[in-house]
Amino acid sequence: MNDGGNPDSSARRQSEPIIVGGTPGGIGSGAARSAGVIVGGGAPVVVQSMTNTDTADVASTVRQVADLARAGSELVRITVDRDEAAAAVPHIRDRLRAQGIDVPLVGDFHYIGHKLLAEHPACAEALDKYRINPGNVGFKEKKDRQFSAIIEIAARYGKAVRIGVNWGSLDQTLLTRLMDENAKLPAPRNARAVMHEAIVQSALMSAARAEELGLGANRIVVSAKVSAVQDLVAVNKLLASRCRYALHLGLTEAGMGSKGIVASSAAMGILLQQGIGDTIRFSLTPEPGGDRSLEVRAAQELLQTMGLRTFMPVVAACPGCGRTTSTVFQELARDIETMIRTEMPTWKGRYPGVETLNLAVMGCIVNGPGESKHADLGISLPGTGEHPAAPVFIDGAKAMTLRGGNIAGEFKAIVEEYIERRFGSGAATYRRGAITARTPETVAE
Ligand code: SF4
Secondary structure, eight states: OOOOOOGGGGGGGOOOOEESSTTTTOOGHHHHHHHHEETTTOOEEEEEEOSSSSSOOOHHHHHHHHHHHHHHHHHEEEESSHHHHHHHHHHHHHHHHHHOOOOOOOEEEEEEEEEHHHOHHHHHHHHHEEEEEESOOOOOOHHHHHHHHHHHHHHHHTTEEEEEEEGGOOOOHHHHHHHHHTTTTSSSSOOOHHHHHHHHHHHHHHHHHHHTTOOOGGEEEEEEOOOSSHHHHHHHHHHHHHOOOOOOOOOTOEHHHHHHHHHHHHHHHHHHHTTSEEEOOOEOOTTTTTTTHHHHHHHHHHHHHHTTTOSEEEEEEEEOOOOOOSSSSHHHHHHHHHHHHHHHHHHHHHHGGGGGOOOEEETTTTTHHHHHSSSSSEHHHOOOTSOEEEEEEEEEEEEEEEESHHHHHHHHHHHHHHHHHHSSGGGGGGTTTTTOOOOOOOOOO
């Protein structure tokens, strides 16, 4: 769903556009996913994710890829770690297509990628992009041979490649050489700066070698992942200043829950604000049995919060305080969020533009009416001790007041009616402020 862009596109770093997936000549994205997804070249920042199923387990992997794609992941990476996994890849691709899901698949290779791709040509063909890590593609004299084998297969099949350096598997020979050279300088840099330099050099030397081997710059994505926010920012700023490759951002080993989301958002937010980054992934550790698609939602919310893309209606809700002793307002805010998440897959097709909708659910009269007026549709619930009435604001004007025991249900009906009128088949005749229809329980003031 490449449906938005940086509000100040001149601020985006210039990068090579890569088309991942799709058919030759069919550039596009989003709903026309079969035409491929564009990464870089000023295209809207792409959200991607990765499965944690055993790729050899076709049914589980298909289910999880489908869940991630439905949640909005525009590229999905799968582990290809052994023969059984490589053999499963074309079946996974075919079963997904049979369900109408043609999200591009990225194969993640370590150590034996050259062998798996050579021995499983159907896997090499079914994947849309290969991810390789120069730090563990092979050791000593085998390194270049094995790296070259993967790049040559990618060039032959017309696939994109991500050269993904990770500080946990950084090329130790390169790091040692740079450390030794640094130590001989009259004013040596600190070890952290040398490590940043090693990460950047590892990525850029590998990308240059891939170009030498015949893979165009328009097929190369580069990433440099570290696990600390300030390191991620420093490394990617260096990388961005030294090349035109499309950049994949992600904080590796970000952690669980709010810790992982906050750390990833802080790091990627700084870079995105500087126009750096063409695709992002939140590497969140799920709770046991938890929903893997949280990483997709977090990535979407970061991009939408920053005004870079629009994925779904936003619900502004106050935090609540001592004025909200009942749970009505929290329940309504949660119900509206749930309704949006549940309905969006249908709404996207039926109501073009619905993702731009702004809603407000506020807990009392202090900020409720003011915030609600700024939203397309807002409700200010009664706080403790307030008159038990909930004014509803539509397009900035007070339209009605809800009372009684079904305020939540009535407000949800008003939201649905508004969406139908503004974004549905009759949207061409929609005028702001035109909706004032009242449900029977509603009392006008
Ligand atoms: S709007 Fe009212 S309930 Fe919500 S945080 Fe402000 S004072 Fe508290």
